Amino acid sequence: MIADPTLPETTTVASSAGAGAQPSLRRLMGEIRQRKVATAGLLVFLAILLIALLAPLLAPHEPLKQNLGDNFLPPAWKDGGDWTYPFGTDPLGRDILTRLMYGARSSLIISIGAVFVGLAIGLVTGLVAGFYGGFLDTTLMRLGDIQLAFPFVLFAIAILAVSPNRTVWHLMAVLGISSWVIYARVVRSRVLSERNKDYARAAQAVGASRWRVLRRYVLPNVWQAMVPIALLNLAYFVVVESLLSFIALGLSPPNPSWGSIRADGRQYMMVDPWMALLPGFAIVITVLAIGLAADGFADILDPKLTQGAFQRQPLTSSMPDSTIAEESENDLLQVRNVCIDYPAKSGTVHAVRDVSLDVAPAEVVGIVGESGSGKSTLGLAIMQLLDAPGRVTDGALLFEGADLARASNKRMNQIRGRGIGMIFQDPGNSLNPVLTVGYQLAEVIRANRAASGDGIRTLARQSLAAMNIADPDRVLRAYPFQLSGGMQQRVMIALAMIAKPRLLILDEPTSALDVTTQAQLLAELESLRAEHRTSMLFISHDIALLAQIASRIVVMYAGQVIESGPRDTVVANPLHPYTRALIGAVERVDAAGEERLEAIAGDPPDLRIVQPGCPFAPRCPLVMDRCWTVAPPRIAREPGHEVACHLYESPGSKEIAA
Amino acid sequence: MLAFALQRTAQMALVIFGVITLTFFAIRLVPGDPARLMEPPGTPESVLDLTRQKLGTDKPLSRQYLDFLSQLARGDMGTSFRGGRPVASTVLESVPNTLALGAISMAITTLVAFPLGIAASRKPNGWLDRATLALSSIAQATPGFWLGVMLALLFAVNLRWFPAIGNAGWKSYVLPVATLVISLFPLQIRAVRQAFIETMGEGFVRAARARGLSERRLLGVHITKVAAIPLITIIGLQAGYVLGGAIVIESIFNWPGIGNLTLQAISQRDFPMIQGTVLITAVVFTLINFFVDLTYAALDPRVRLR
Numbered sequence: 001m002i003a004d005p006t007l008p009e010t011t012t013v014a015s016s017a018g019a020g021a022q023p024s025l026r027r028l029m030g031e032i033r034q035r036k037v038a039t040a041g042l043l044v045f046l047a048i049l050l051i052a053l054l055a056p057l058l059a060p061h062e063p064l065k066q067n068l069g070d071n072f073l074p075p076a077w078k079d080g081g082d083w084t085y086p087f088g089t090d091p092l093g094r095d096i097l098t099r100l101m102y103g104a105r106s107s108l109i110i111s112i113g114a115v116f117v118g119l120a121i122g123l124v125t126g127l128v129a130g131f132y133g134g135f136l137d138t139t140l141m142r143l144g145d146i147q148l149a150f151p152f153v154l155f156a157i158a159i160l161a162v163s164p165n166r167t168v169w170h171l172m173a174v175l176g177i178s179s180w181v182i183y184a185r186v187v188r189s190r191v192l193s194e195r196n197k198d199y200a201r202a203a204q205a206v207g208a209s210r211w212r213v214l215r216r217y218v219l220p221n222v223w224q225a226m227v228p229i230a231l232l233n234l235a236y237f238v239v240v241e242s243l244l245s246f247i248a249l250g251l252s253p254p255n256p257s258w259g260s261i262r263a264d265g266r267q268y269m270m271v272d273p274w275m276a277l278l279p280g281f282a283i284v285i286t287v288l289a290i291g292l293a294a295d296g297f298a299d300i301l302d303p304k305l306t307q308g309a310f311q312r313q314p315l316t317s318s319m320p321d322s323t324i325a326e327e328s329e330n331d332l333l334q335v336r337n338v339c340i341d342y343p344a345k346s347g348t349v350h351a352v353r354d355v356s357l358d359v360a361p362a363e364v365v366g367i368v369g370e371s372g373s374g375k376s377t378l379g380l381a382i383m384q385l386l387d388a389p390g391r392v393t394d395g396a397l398l399f400e401g402a403d404l405a406r407a408s409n410k411r412m413n414q415i416r417g418r419g420i421g422m423i424f425q426d427p428g429n430s431l432n433p434v435l436t437v438g439y440q441l442a443e444v445i446r447a448n449r450a451a452s453g454d455g456i457r458t459l460a461r462q463s464l465a466a467m468n469i470a471d472p473d474r475v476l477r478a479y480p481f482q483l484s485g486g487m488q489q490r491v492m493i494a495l496a497m498i499a500k501p502r503l504l505i506l507d508e509p510t511s512a513l514d515v516t517t518q519a520q521l522l523a524e525l526e527s528l529r530a531e532h533r534t535s536m537l538f539i540s541h542d543i544a545l546l547a548q549i550a551s552r553i554v555v556m557y558a559g560q561v562i563e564s565g566p567r568d569t570v571v572a573n574p575l576h577p578y579t580r581a582l583i584g585a586v587e588r589v590d591a592a593g594e595e596r597l598e599a600i601a602g603d604p605p606d607l608r609i610v611q612p613g614c615p616f617a618p619r620c621p622l623v624m625d626r627c628w629t630v631a632p633p634r635i636a637r638e639p640g641h642e643v644a645c646h647l648y649e650s651p652g653s654k655e656i657a658a
Numbered sequence: 659m660l661a662f663a664l665q666r667t668a669q670m671a672l673v674i675f676g677v678i679t680l681t682f683f684a685i686r687l688v689p690g691d692p693a694r695l696m697e698p699p700g701t702p703e704s705v706l707d708l709t710r711q712k713l714g715t716d717k718p719l720s721r722q723y724l725d726f727l728s729q730l731a732r733g734d735m736g737t738s739f740r741g742g743r744p745v746a747s748t749v750l751e752s753v754p755n756t757l758a759l760g761a762i763s764m765a766i767t768t769l770v771a772f773p774l775g776i777a778a779s780r781k782p783n784g785w786l787d788r789a790t791l792a793l794s795s796i797a798q799a800t801p802g803f804w805l806g807v808m809l810a811l812l813f814a815v816n817l818r819w820f821p822a823i824g825n826a827g828w829k830s831y832v833l834p835v836a837t838l839v840i841s842l843f844p845l846q847i848r849a850v851r852q853a854f855i856e857t858m859g860e861g862f863v864r865a866a867r868a869r870g871l872s873e874r875r876l877l878g879v880h881i882t883k884v885a886a887i888p889l890i891t892i893i894g895l896q897a898g899y900v901l902g903g904a905i906v907i908e909s910i911f912n913w914p915g916i917g918n919l920t921l922q923a924i925s926q927r928d929f930p931m932i933q934g935t936v937l938i939t940a941v942v943f944t945l946i947n948f949f950v951d952l953t954y955a956a957l958d959p960r961v962r963l964r
Contacts, residue, residue, distance in 0.1 A: 157905070159684060161924040239801045243906055246803050247921065266807060273811065280804035287799035295795070310858065310867070311781070383868055387859075417870020424868075429861035434883050434959055443879075444869055479959040495869060 025223050031300045034345065038296020044289035048282075052104035060086075060095060063102040064254055067093035075274050087278055090264060096275060099256040100282055106250075106257040108286075110171045111237035115230050117176025122183020123222075127214070129184065130191025141188070144181035160249040171250065175237050186229060187222055194218045224301065231294035235287045242283050258283050311388040312412070315405040319396050331398075332535050333359040333382070333503055338395035338405075340374070340381050340559075347608035351377045351390065353559040359503065362533040366550030366567070368543045368582065372604050374559035375539045379505045381405075382537070383422050384412050399503070418448065421496035425508035427488035431480035437464075437491050438476035441498070448499045463494040467524060486517035490524070497528065503535045510545070522549055543582050547571050552640075555579050558605050558615035565641030575643040577620050614646065622647060666951060670944040677940040678730075678933060682723060685932055691715075692739055692927040713739055715929070726933070735937070736930035738923075745934035749919065753938065755825055756908070756915035760900035762831060763838035768893065771843050775850025776877075782855055790851070794844035802841040806910040809833050823912035834911045838904055842896050849892040853885040860884070887958050894950035898943045 032038055051058060071093040076086045087096040125144075129137040156174045163170055194217055238258075244250040245259025253260065258279040265275030340352035352374040359365045367375045380386050382397055384404055397404040399419060404412065424430045432440060441460040445451050451459040457476075464472035467490040480488055489509060496504060506525070510518040526549060528534055540546050546553055546567070553570045555563040555578065563576040574580045602619035605611065614620070617627040624646060632644045693709040694701075710716040714725065729736055735745035778787040810833060814822030820832045857863065858881055866880050905917035912918065916935055923931035955962045 157921070157924060235799070242801060243803055247906060247909065262804060276804075276807060276811075280801070280808070283801055283804065284796070284799045287801075288795055291795050291799055295791075310864065385864055385868060413870060413872065415870075416868055422865075422868040424861060424865055426861060430865035432862045432866065432880050432884065434887070434957065435880070443871065443875070447869075447871055447875070479963065481960050482963070492865070499870065 025220070025227070028224055028227060028297060028300060032293075032296050035296045035299070038293050038299070041289040041292030041296065045286065045293060048104060048286050048289070049108055051101055052108045055098075055101040055105050059098040059101045060084075061098040063094065063098050063256055065094065069093065072268070072272055074272070078274075088272065088274055090261075090275055091268060096261070096278060099261055100258070100278060103256040103258045103261055103279065104282065104286075106168065106255060107238055107241050107259075107283075110168055110175070110241050110251075110257075111234055113168065113172035114175035114179070114237045114241075115234050117172055118179035118233065119183050119226065119230060121176065121180035122185075123187055125180065126184040126187025127191060130188040131214070137188070140184065144184060147178075148181055157244070157247070157249055160244060166250065166252045168251065171241065171244070175240060179233055179237075182229060182233065183226065186225055190222045190225060191218055194221060228294045228298040228301065231290050231297065235290040235294065238283060238287055238290070242279070310385065312384055312386075312409060313391045314384075314407065314409070314412075315392055315394075315403075317394075319403055319406065331358045332361050332363075332400060333537070334396075334398040335378070335382070336396045336398065338378070338381065338397060339393045340377055340386065340390060341393045342390045344389070344608075349607045350610060351559050351607055352381065353610075354395070355556070355559070355561050356395075357554050357561065357564065359535050359537055361502070361535055362529065363552065364529060364536040364538055364550045366538045366540065366543075366546030366553045367556055368540055368546055368553060369556035370541060370604055372558075372607070373556040374607075375556050376507050378556075379422065379507050379537065379539050382505060383416060383420060385416075385422075417444070417496070417501065418499045419501055420503045420505060421499065421501035422505040423489070423492050423496055423507065423509045425511055427485055427492050427509075427512065428480065430492055431488060433480055435479075436476065437478055437480065437483070440491075441476070441495060444495055444498045450498055459498070463498055464491070466497070467491075467494045468520070469494075484517075485513050486521065489513065489517075489521060493521075493524070493528070497532070497534075500532060501534065503537065505537045505539070507539045508541070509538075511540070511542075518545075525549065543571070543579075555582070559607060560615065560644070562616065562645070563641075563643045565638070569638055569641045573641075575637060575641070575648060576616075576645050577622050577647075578616050581621075614644075662955065663952075666948055670948055673944050674937070674940045678937050679723075681933060681936045682726060683719070685927075685929055686715075686719060686722070692929060695927050696739060713929075730937075735934045738931050739928045740926055740931070745930045748931070749916065749934040749938050752914055752916045752919050755913060756904075756917065757901060759831065759834055759838070759908070759913060759915060760897065760904070763835050763842060763900055763904075764893070764897050766835065766839050767842040767846055767896070770839070771846035771850050775847045776854055778847070779851045779854035779858065787851070790847060794847050797840050798844035800840065802837055802904075803906045803910060805840060806834070806837040806907055809837055810910065825914055830911075834907055834913055837907055837910075838900060841907075842900070846889075846892060846896065849889055850885075853888050854881060857881045857885040883957070887954065890950055890953050890957065894946050898946045901942050901946065 032042065067089070070085070070089050071091050073082075073085050073089040073093075074080050075088045075096075076083050078088075085095050085097070087100065089095055090099070125140050129140045156178060159174060160166060160170065191214075241250060242257065242259030242262065245257040246263045248260075248263065250257050250259050262276060262279040265272070265277075265279070268275060335355060335357045338352055338355050339350065342349040342351055355374070355378060357365065357367075367378070369375045377386065377390065380390075381392050382399070382404060384407070386392070392405045395405070399415065402411075402415075404415065407415070431437070435443075438457075438460060441463065442456050445456050445459055460476060461472040464475055469475055469487065469490055475483065475487065475491065480491070483491065489512075493509075509525075510521050513521065522545075525536065529536060536549075538546060538550055543553070543555075550567055552565065553567050554561055555570070555576065557578050563570065563574070563579045570579065571583065574583050605615050605618065612631065613629050614623075614627045614632045617623050620627065627646055630646070632646045633649065634642050634644045635648045636642050637648060691706075691710075692713060692715060693706045697706060697709060707716065714722060717725075726736070733746070735749070737744050738748065774790055778784075778790040781787060810822040813819045813833060820829050822833065824830060862884075863876060863880055866876055871880070905921055907913070908915045908917035909921050916938060919931070920935040920939070922928075923935055
């Protein structure tokens with residue numbers, strides 16, 4: 001996952017897929033209305049379809065009626081044309097407009113029918129292959145491979161060429177059979193991924209039949225994925241159908257189709273180019289309309305393709321004076337009143353709200369919070385690596401006195417890696433899969449001019465050995481996928497440490513690893529800190545883990561810091577009810593020795609809404625009236641231990657100006 | 659790697675065998691008598707019988723099939739029903755024309771699609787991206803056979819810049835190549851754009867950026883090496899399409915290639931010629947697939963070292 005998994009714009013597809021039972025097709029139709037180009041395409045296509053279906057009512061003439069006295073009449077807007085035949089007539093005196101309308105009829109009916117033939121075959125084979133697996137699966141998919149391994153159009157031509165009478169059904173069948181493989185593959189992969197999801201397994205465990213699970217959970221997602229594919233397929237068929245008619249392998253004459261009108265026109269191109277041009281335009285407009293609609297649907301299902309992943313926007317506003325005044329020599333990183341927004345159509349997500357924190361040289365600061373608390377977003381913001389459309393909207397990120405939020409791209413590129421390094425949660429996805437570990441190490445060594453020539457290999461080996469990797473030469477030659485998760489994460493840390501950054505941001509670096517590996521990694525990080533005096537900002541959902549490595553702990557909830565202080569006081573004497581719940585949750589796990597249960601009742605708040613009062617109020621066991629209306633002030637209880645909670649407002653406490 | 663190549667070769671042989679067998683029976687099982695087509699209408703049945711004997715279509719299907727296979731095993735593809743030319747040499751003569759047209763079109767398409775697709779992917783929804791997508795949408799919606807005739811009408815008939823038919827020097831390439839490039843580039847440019855955008859969003863790109871690597875290095879090495887892998891498949895499919903004979907385009911420009919030959923043979927019910935062209939097309943197509951698989955393995959260690 002790229003951003004915090006709770007941000008709506010990155011998870012619309014994922015969450016609806018997870019919900020399973022949601023009427024996703026209806027949602028899709030709802031969202032397409034917000035896209036002008038796609039809606040226009042859809043409407044044009046529907047209009048053409050309507051004309052095609054109503055051709056017998058709308059057409060001014062009979063499509064097959066010949067009137068040899070009126071042949072080769074030009075279109076109405078040319079000399080000698082008139083509105084009896086708006087687009088003129090063909091060599092047999094038949095009205096071209098009428099023939100185009102009837103042509104649309106055969107073109108579209110054949111194409112739509114063919115889509116359904118392909119869809120039906122693909123759906124059945126895909127479902128069977130996905131659900132039964134084994135021999136059936138292998139056979140069906142291999143059959144598809146073989147079909148795709150050969151230009152099927154050629155085969156279709158051969159078959160159609162020898163059919164004496166080609167009806168709509170022949171063409172539908174031939175075209176439809178050519179496309180089943182695409183559908184079958186999509187359906188099969190959906191079935192495989194959906195049936196292994198928890199909700200589908202749970203439903204099956206309580207005795208829901210296979211087909212019920214299928215209908216309720218798998219099919220809605222399949223339909224949704226099918227929409228753009230089927231539309232593109234339809235556009236393709238319109239072209240292929242006209243192509244077949246063009247080479248006289250479409251519907252048997254005299255039935256008009258766009259391709260056959262076009263082919264008739266070819267012979268008389270010098271006399272009457274309109275006959276050749278018009279059906280071409282009809283095809284272009286239809287296919288373009290369908291294509292635009294398909295693009296719109298594909299966009300909705302995969303918004304990344306229009307959003308892009310990374311577009312940095314430096315802050316242009318000047319830094320608040322108060323921030324500059326607060327600068328101190330002692331701190332390496334000073335986060336000051338930072339706000340981060342993700343603008344979205346459904347409402348801007350205020351992911352981080354007015355957060356301040358400090359990291360001193362050689363200090364390890366832990367940030368703890370649930371997913372969606374904004375902790376990862378903050379880490380990415382410090383690196384200035386937020387995914388589009390996320391951006392820092394206010395505040396300052398001071399690293400060694402310089403504001404990263406306002407730094408130039410060039411300057412930021414110098415700071416990344418050399419000033420601040422970052423380790424991500426999923427090490428398997430953080431190393432380039434097609435480059436060896438040795439290449440990736442050498443690349444960073446060269447980029448930092450840390451060594452040259454033979455020294456590169458020596459340094460690469462040393463940096464792996466420093467991470468307690470027993471066989472560095474083997475690892476240097478290996479590709480990331482050949483290494484275990486723990487080994488991958490060691491490589492990541494080795495890569496980050498080559499440039500000797502002053503600050504290392506670690507975003508859940510051990511969450512994907514088993515407990516033993518986790519403990520080893522923590523020990524290695526601690527020795528790195530001791531040796532290089534590297535500061536660390538350690539982000540985790542696990543307060544027990546932070547208690548082992550961090551000297552200070554910052555608790556985040558709903559994008560805000562609700563408590564912060566030295567590790568010992570926060571862990572031994574948690575003030576905020578949320579922190580207490582977090583620690584309580586840990587203790588319960590220790591006692592029961594089982595998997596973590598839902599620790600705190602209720603859900604984190606919707607970050608699109610800025611509510612008055614305390615964000616934790618709806619879930620707080622000690623909630624008071626004023627918690628709903630007044631934002632809690634930050635209160636210092638002991639030196640360095642601050643909490644944002646109304647419980648501690650008493651004459652003895654000292655309120656800190658925000 | 660060797661086992662992989664052997665397995666693939668066996669699979670290719672199987673596909674080619676399946677295709678020629680299917681073609682053999684398909685063209686014979688449906689009504690339509692080549693003898694009747696060859697002789698003028700009203701030819702007496704006794705003469706038709708003689709023609710059938712000459713063509714060999716009077717024998718039982720199983721016998722015809724075995725004859726066909728044993729001939730093929732000796733490298734003989736038979737003689738054309740029309741004019742008695744040997745199929746093998748006719749088909750092989752047409753192959754270089756098709757290869758030249760296809761290779762030039764593919765090269766130009768790739769040279770256009772890669773830089774433009776990559777440039778568009780840098781700023782999704784930016785002006786260049788929108789323009790590229792709009793252009794490719796329109797090109798995609800324009801059927802090649804229509805475009806070909808329009809180009810011929812404009813540049814060959816009206817302006818007389820280039821010849822409309824045949825292959826007589828470099829000028830003859832312009833119009834068919836232009837038609838093919840316009841038909842091929844939309845799919846490729848979209849695939850390039852999508853592959854690069856998706857790869858740019860990958861965690862390893864962000865991690866590489868977090869290591870302070872330059873944008874040039876990210877795009878030139880980290881993104882391109884990964885994004886290129888799925889594009890091999892698309893290029894392979896398109897190459898198969900043009901090298902297997904861009905049937906209709908070749909027919910429009912009367913290009914002396916394999917596609918044109920296929921279409922003629924089909925319309926004349928020239929069984930040996932159909933079999934010959936289909937066989938060559940199948941061989942070219944499966945060979946391309948084989949190279950795609952090899953390239954895939956060469957580029958992706960996850961495939962190679964599994």
